[in-house]
Amino acid sequence: MTDNPTRPRRRAGAPGRVRTLPPWSLLAVGALAGGLLGGAYGTLKPPVYSATAYVVAVPTEKSDPASALGFAQAYGRVATQLAVLGDAQVWAGVPVRTLRGAVRTATSPDAPMVSITATSSRADLAADMANAVSRALTRHAAGAKADTHVELEPFARAVEPTEPSSASPALTGLVGASGGGLLGGLFLLVRPRGSRPEPGRPAAVPSPALAADARGTL
Template sequence: MTEHPRRPAALRRVRSLPPWSLLAAGAVAGGLLGGAYGALQPPVYTATAYVVAVPTEKSDPASALGFAQAYGRVATQLAVLGDAQGAAGVPVRTLQRSVRTATSPDAPMVSITATAPSAGLAADMANAVSLSLTEHARSSRKTTNVELQQFARAVRPTDPSSASPALTGLVGASAGGLLGGLVLLVRPRRERETPAATAAVPGQAPAADLHGAL
């Protein structure tokens, strides 16, 4: 018969470790990697400005609500961002990547949110886009009978909106522990040793046969 090759010593050591060691190793490794990612990634700041649609004497609140939804979609178009790039101090491509808008089905309000690596730049971009949007709305006020006014300017955020190293480390530890648990589930079980009481000794009958003979 062909003998199986011996398993590497490292593999035998890994299989000899207690099951909880895989969970602990995965959690520690994931926590270290997550904490390092949180510490090395650049901070991100978020600032939000708000504009509100106001109906004129020839319109009504329902029309203002509908135009607010439309202006929320127009705010990120090239025409609005092109006029805002000068006041924001960044090119249009940066505004397209960093500015998002949101509207409410119950209130004629548009929120303009900008993200940037610095707090001042985030506030400047949000305010520049909101100002450009109100200017575009003012030019078509006679047609829409709705005026867009600035409700709240964006202020410089005091803290970054990106995840802290402690949070990313906690997420990494959870993911590492989960991965260690999955490895533990698929790891082959140790070969069970035959109990000494039932082991057959060469030249000696099994214990069950001796009991029957008696």
């Protein structure tokens, strides 16, 4: 009946060892969980493709390069307006709402050039939308050429991309692991620290002298 009296003590000590994991384990768990979630997000999310077309502002005989640069900045803002997108939807084959959410423009302070970038889950549609907006913007500038003395000319057509521009699963996994590790570190900083002994650590035993004094006072 008393073959192994120490077995219950081993069972009681195991949970204590589990509860006293080192603090850095929270960082590892957070980084692992964040990496798994980030990788899964990058794998399950549909890829996004980007295509860019370029147009350049050219001054006429009655204008100068400085005016062309200024109008290039203005046409960069006009490209995403309804007056241009309304014409572009005919060639792109998508509604204005789709163009407005998928097309972005950018200009340079040093060159009279406008870049028109379209994004889509389809590579061919991204190129079609960028070229459609480029064509509509060029026609819009031609209609105002008599007043602005600046015309827009196509500089480079958008081509169908061969690779997605969205982040790869490896990158999203790395970002998720970094975020998970950061959250684990923040938890370590804000967790409450009490004066209670750690679970699994034996309680302090009073010295014989203190025990004798205690018995003497009873």
